[in-house]
Amino acid sequence: MSKHTYDYGLIGNCSYQAHIHKDTTIEWMCWPRFDSSFIFGKMLDNDKGGGFSILPSGEIKESKQYYLENTNILCTEITSEEGRYRVTDFAPRFHQYDRYFKPLMLIRKVEPLEGRPRVKVSCEPVGDYGNLKPMQYEASNHIEYLGLAKELRLTTNFSLSYIVQDNYIVLNETKYLALTYGAPLEAPLVSTCETFLDRTKRYWRGWVKNLSVSNFHQADINRSALVLKIHQYEDTGAIIAAGTTSLPEAPGSGRNWDYRYCWMRDAYYTLTAFNNIGHFEELERYFNYIVNISVKSRERFQPLYGITGHEMLTEQTLDLKGYLGNQPVRVGNQAYTHVQNDVYGQILAALLPLYVDRRFINVERSDSLHLVYDILKQIDQLMNEPDAGLWEFRTLSQYHCYTYLFHWTGAKAAFKIGKMFGDEKIVRLAEKLVKESTEKIEACFDASRGVYTQAIGSKNLDASNLQLIMMGYLENGSEATQKHLKALEAELKSSEGLFYRYKHADDFGEPETTFLICAFWHVEALTCAGRIDEAIKAFENLLTYGNHLGLLSEDVDAKTGSQWGNFPQAYSHVGLVNAAYRISRKLDKPNFL
Template identity: 30%
Template sequence: MPTFNHCVRDGDGYVDLRSYAAIGDGRTVALVAEDGGIDWLPLPDLDSLPVFARLLDGEDGGHLSLAPVGEWTVARAYVAGTNVLQSLYTTPTGRVRVTDSMNLGATGRLPWGELCRFVEGLDGEVEMAWCVSPGSGLNAYSSWAEDTGNGAVLRVDAVTMAVRAVDVGNTTFEDREVSGRFRTSPGSEHLLALLSSQGEPLRMPSTAWIRRNLDHTVQHWRNWSEQFTYDGPWREQTLRSALILKLLAHEPSGAVAAAATMSLPESAAGGKNWDYRMAWLRDATYSLHCLIALGEFEDVHAHVSWLLRVARRQQPDLPVLSRLNGHQPDGLVRHDVPGWRGIGPVVSGNGAAGQLQLGVYGDIFDLVHQYVLDGNVLDIETARFLAGVADHTCDLWRRRDAGMWELEERRHYTSSKMACWQALECAVQLAEGGHIPGQLDRWRREADRIRTWIDEHCWSPQRQAYVWYPGTDQLDASVLLHAASGFDSGERMSSTIDAVLAELSDGPLLYRYSGAAEEEKAFLACSFWAANALGSVGRGKEGVDLLERTLALGNDVGVWTEMVDPADGSFWGNLPQALSHLAFMTAALTLQNA
């Protein structure tokens, strides 16, 4: 494990986003900083209000802290093949190892929340301090703590939490928090656990049971990781990215969240702060692509079934995103808290739900096509639904949309038209294979019309590139996705890659589109898309070089955020970001033989 100096909290209690690792249980995700602070934990679900939110409110957000007292350095890594985190702290007086887990049970996810922090004294003596301090649920509630006959109980609205511990010193109660100190010695073991429920009684298992669940959790993750057949280059980071995606999968529904957080800014100027604790159809499609290629099948089926249920509910138009329970999100809610390092606003909900984004039509057909190619069979209702969506695409592609980047100004975005072409091409192949009924001749003719329209309106002889939209000479990195979709993997796409890299890149990092550098940081997925596109047009060595230079910018535990600042490598935007990990995995699979 690499060793580095501990993170430094600023005067308001914030740390660099690069400092965070993620743990989870299939229902929610906790973020753990290098200094042992759990600064983010929504309960009971990922899209619930957070009981710990120091990430967005340094003063009143709440945290669960556990770390050595005084000076220390830390080296961190996940237990191999798992989402269980281990932090090795070295102090002037000794060393201690902390294992952090969102526990599972013997048969899978528990019906209550169980966050386990297991401490082992390795050598010497180390004084440790801990504190459980719930926040205000983004200034919505007033939390409180009480000493009951069954130990320390803390409440935030309908969420009930309890502390269970072994050899962590005497517990001190102060208003809404509980805390304590203890000292490790060689071979000593200590346990601090937080149990939780919402609107129901709270199960209080013994500490021996909680410790046993930690072992179950490690084994559960290892069993899941053993499914993967991929043994190519970058295997360790590929598996880590797959495990991150598994953290973002909401097991009760089958949805895949775009990220574990909300309202982390895309630039220091603020304003571009979004809630990503929702499921984008686009991200779900990319997830399934990767999982199928890596040999996973249980989650693939759950995600496909969820996605098609959500899509059928909103037909004939396809949803851009949904809540994790499959319903459409409510309107935006603004919370009266400062935001990470004071960069607001802090909002929940997402206004993109009502947008027209033509890209999702290509996404859903590509997803189903891959699912069928993997040897699976569609039900009759899904087959008929997809035929109707293909017919709808024949008309819809002529409309302006918000594009992949969910922009306010509707245009004829090139990548959106390419996605419609992809949808109809996949529909034709599904129909030819007998998987869906429909008007094959119409779909073929309309796909040809789309291609001709793109060639006439979206190709710039001057730029030697597909432009962002007709009538401009500006560029859009999302066009590079269609090097692999089958639209164009020839000379035009190759020269488009050159133009995009020349205009949008800063080192190995790329901005989303022309002018984005003035508004936000570089978008990490774009670097991996470019690497994948290079591989798709036969320039694999260049793709490998770009991929490896981008990977070098990661944090110590392989967790990626949405954006990176080319100037200093700092992380920006929500994290862990599914799209960043998905883009890497896709590129790795394309380039494995390059």
């Protein structure tokens, strides 16, 4: 089987994302929000999906795609028999009037580079997941697409007639295309596009300049940080797992899920990454998201919510062909109904820096200590309840070691918060829960193998238990750490250095592909265990599993190196950032430039 990669670049501005193929086609873009219907969805259905392309006359002889350094601005250079041209794509984002300007606007700048290439501009938006095709009509300098919830407009200095009639146009000067949803562009096209391009470039480079990262693989960390930033829906603070749906974990597996929602667990790891690289704005926005959810989630938290905090994420199957024919195509996610009790500890651990880091003004948080106590009480009530675990088993409920680890971690975080604010009620309950969760974790220990198993009474091993090392439950470099790590490696590590989540059969059979973040967890565990040279080698090996832009998928086929799962996956880029941070702290180098 040949190696499969996702030949897309990603752009975004914290309001929306767009996936752009190496041939210039925008094959996935949801408006007005991450979880809205796509307006371009060719990725999931070539016929019904719609797309936005700037293709040459004749075959593409060469395609080169790259980001402007330290930005989320994507360039695609196309070479055909007639010449060469470049498409620069970006979602405007910059400071304006003391806030961020991040409109529902996509700008495409098209420049001739060599010869006299002819190009065909095709813009075919759809609505309602491909069931609605808007009416289009030409105005003086734009094309309007009518029938969606709001007006969609393409403003351009290309010939409108040539676009509408599907004709090729000689590209002998720079052209611009601005696609807008709702508010149209009612300003000079060329100067506005150039101004927005310049200001967006300066914004992203300023954002990267404020990262606190080591010399260790700095460019890779910067790219991952840029990817993670545009996975936050800034309006509410929610952080999505990925901007796509139904990209299969393995071809023909049926493991096709919608990841355009905010998982409490994923958000914890993402915020840890932002904290590690010195960016705190994202954490403060997420705090507000959690506070708003907690008001209506007094009984228990769901594992995931919509980006506006909505709870009902009813799973549906769409009549679409699917990525490379992989069906079903799902929207919504049944996991919102699951019992996944690790989320409580993850919320507490994610919010810990806001309470104890002196860079934050703690008095702002003291009035929300009731939230900390309420979450602790929920952990107390759920200590003896089995759950679906972090891998979201649909038909298997167990007493998962990973869940108890995060009861332990959350209680430890709450203890620190209680001590900081002198809240004895929090301190006493946290101490009780640390003790009880420790007993539960130890009940997962298999003494004959020296390893902690997936759940109490289970013999199965689980890569999530690498976290026992990373979270400090097992002491760095101890004999117990070494034994536990080696046992997990023996069963779950592939010969290529990748890691399976687990090997036993679940609702869909045995997993066929490895889970990339598990391999990054392995790198962190190696570092904690003092096997630093192995950690560096393993980390650098994992970098080879990115696509042409260094973007990482959720899953990797160990034998072929193929990328699978939703893409790019925030989880995987989080793994890269956190593993690099862990290594950099161990290396005898300055942590900061």
